[in-house]
Amino acid sequence: MSADSLDSIDRAILREVLRDARLTLQELSGRVNLSPSPCARRVRILEERGYISGYHAHLDEAKLGYPFSVFVSVKLAHQVDDRLQAFEQAVNAYPEVIDCWLMTGTRDYLLRVAVADLVEFEGFLTRRLTKVPGVASIESSIPIRRVKKGFSRLD
Amino acid sequence: MSADSLDSIDRAILREVLRDARLTLQELSGRVNLSPSPCARRVRILEERGYISGYHAHLDEAKLGYPFSVFVSVKLAHQVDDRLQAFEQAVNAYPEVIDCWLMTGTRDYLLRVAVADLVEFEGFLTRRLTKVPGVASIESSIPIRRVKKGFSRLD
DNA sequence: ACTGAAAATGCCAGACC
DNA sequence: GGTCTGGCATTTTCAGT
Numbered sequence: 571m572s573a574d575s576l577d578s579i580d581r582a583i584l585r586e587v588l589r590d591a592r593l594t595l596q597e598l599s600g601r602v603n604l605s606p607s608p609c610a611r612r613v614r615i616l617e618e619r620g621y622i623s624g625y626h627a628h629l630d631e632a633k634l635g636y637p638f639s640v641f642v643s644v645k646l647a648h649q650v651d652d653r654l655q656a657f658e659q660a661v662n663a664y665p666e667v668i669d670c671w672l673m674t675g676t677r678d679y680l681l682r683v684a685v686a687d688l689v690e691f692e693g694f695l696t697r698r699l700t701k702v703p704g705v706a707s708i709e710s711s712i713p714i715r716r717v718k719k720g721f722s723r724l725d
Numbered sequence: 726m727s728a729d730s731l732d733s734i735d736r737a738i739l740r741e742v743l744r745d746a747r748l749t750l751q752e753l754s755g756r757v758n759l760s761p762s763p764c765a766r767r768v769r770i771l772e773e774r775g776y777i778s779g780y781h782a783h784l785d786e787a788k789l790g791y792p793f794s795v796f797v798s799v800k801l802a803h804q805v806d807d808r809l810q811a812f813e814q815a816v817n818a819y820p821e822v823i824d825c826w827l828m829t830g831t832r833d834y835l836l837r838v839a840v841a842d843l844v845e846f847e848g849f850l851t852r853r854l855t856k857v858p859g860v861a862s863i864e865s866s867i868p869i870r871r872v873k874k875g876f877s878r879l880d
Numbered sequence: 881a882c883t884g885a886a887a888a889t890g891c892c893a894g895a896c897c
Numbered sequence: 898g899g900t901c902t903g904g905c906a907t908t909t910t911c912a913g914t
Contacts, residue, residue: 720823
């Protein structure tokens, strides 16, 4: 079961719900040139098969009090998987951490952290990150602005 | 107009629509202990004031044929803003580029690129990125897996 | 087997309290 | 902030291709 099983109508549906998850079935079916019920069936199948993993509101982080993002590169001391799991558990518990990727190479993690200001960020570093056992080094980069905000690649 | 003007019910609403953008007003109002119409009013206000910027489906990039992500760090030759705009325009046009941030420092961009495989990634580098005028250097890092996938910070 | 149509259920928006 | 009603969307079932 892969991308091949999607026809052009399925892709059109995905494109539309990517842009607006709250489209009514009527609007959606009209846009993809189908009547409501086959359109509803296709949507349900796309959900069941996992092409659509969910529908989420997107919030304005700045308006909510977190206008600053910081990218943090974390290197763990070379130990076994226990450390990785402990680190990942901590990261998942911190609300400041929005995204986290395990990178190839030397036990490297890349994090995006959202904070109110640099004072809060310093607190995050000193009171949170450096307290996680096994953290060997930390490097921070501050973005100026977001140039492109994508949700998912579709074509 | 800032985050202060949100009370605990507003925050509860944001938390719920963040998790599921397709909740019906009935379900939503039940979860935040409100009756449907004041709940609808609050949602509308949150949308109008920009706390909620949109509702989007989240798709499974791997299932759609793009299982590999690559982080690309791009440095531009030091020139004026024309180059930045040209680069950003190009990045916005490339479907492979999901996210792009302009970083502080030396004309640095950080990109996340989604590709089918490393062959396609090489094509992206040679036929796309290196063709953009002003690109001085490119560094790629490959993640193994996504540890945390956040949508927005809320608390 | 997949598409289109129709009926019944349930949801939403507005005026009003 | 809560209640109610008219109108519409959704969903399920059923028939057609």
